[in-house]
Amino acid sequence: MDALSRLIQLAQLQGNLDVRCQFAGGFAVDHAEAPRGEALFHLVLDGGCAIEPAGEPSLDMQAGDLVIFPHGAAHLIRDRRGQRRTAPVRVEHDGLLPLRRNGDGAPELDLLCGRFRYAPASASLLLYTLPGTLKVSLRDTAGMEALQALVALMRHEAGQRQPGALAVVTALTHALFALALRAYATGDVHGLLPLLADARLGGAVQAMLAEPAHPWTLEELGRVAAMSRASFARHFGERAGMTPGECLARLRMQIAGDLLLRTRRRTGDIGQDVGYQSEAAFGKAFRHYMGTTPARFRREHTREEEHI
Incomplete structure (x- = not known):
């Protein structure tokens, strides 16, 4: 499994469509901050x-544009002209989703709105x-022909409203998220995702995810990336904003957190699975990166994720 797919799997991501909006003339719809x-x-x-978005510049959105608020930030959706008079919005149903409309004529905006639910403890x-x-x-x-094709298919399914259309469009939201992250990773940004788009550095992240218990050294990771030790460390830090050692530790904690929630295995065994020879060493590292003990993490987040 490739690294991005593995991270999405660890996040337990689920895409859901909420509503379709068709507006014309003046409109302004507030969206409150989403739950954690x-x-x-x-x-x-x-x-x-x-x-x-709250506290950020306005975004001009056109057909085919996608915006995601990864942390559920509050935001306002309005017409481009910023008209002060807005028509009242009524809720109908288009045979696929609840439909918000503010008129009976041809809409000037056709918008799909939804959310990606994820396990907060497993998605950091x-x-x-x-x-x-x-x-x-x-x-x-x-070069994002696949994303264009996906959006076209979602538009077609939403418009035709054939049997099973909602299931198709909902399933496509998962692919939409992955493609959006892929597009973001190829831009001039820093962090873990851009590493995955790098032909050489991405291989090192993939290796860490595949064998988290291995005592990876800079020399070994450099060989995976076809770089010298010094060159690998420098390029990794510049691209990721963290050292390879910190990245490995965070990946280990992510995998350990997932195992704590999905299984009833002993914490010492889970610690060994991610590279810690003693339960004490694992517990110390876990507290450092996750802010709590493995036992408390399992207890608190198991209850929390039962309500997601």
Whole structure:
């Protein structure tokens, strides 16, 4: 399994569609901050709008644009003209989803709105390192034919409303998230995801994920990346914003957290699975990176994730 797929798996990601919006004229719809463990998203099927994240510049959204709020930030969706008079919004049903409309004529905006639910305790490397607002524009993203095709398919299914359409579109949201992260990773950004897009450095991350218990050294990881020890350490730090050792430790904690929640195995055995020879050493490292003991983490987050 490739590294990005593994991180998505660890996050226990689930995509859900909430509502379809078709607006014309003046409109302004507030979205409150989402609960912990939810990343809100909006996909413009047709037309355009402005989206104003709290405390950030306004985003101009056009057909094919996707915006994700990885941390569930509050935001406003409005018409581009910023009209002060807004028509009341009513809720109908289009045979696929609840439908919000503010008129009976041709809509100027056709928008799919939903959320990605994830296990907060198991998603820190994937979600928490992302910016507060992540926009992917098909017009600006070269080489993203797959993303364009996916959006076209979602638009088609939402428009035709054939039997099973909701199941198809909901399933496609999972792929939409993965492709959006892939597009983000290829930009001029720093963090774990850009490492995965790097032809050589990505192989080192893949190796760490595949064998977290291995006592990886800079020399070994450098060989995986076809670099010298010094060159590997320098390029890794510049791209990721962390050392290879810190990245390995965080990956180990991510995997350990997942095992603590999904299994009833002893913490000492889980610690050995991720490279710690003693339960005490594992517990110390876990407290450092996760802020709590393995036992308390299992107890508290098992209860929490039962409600996700």
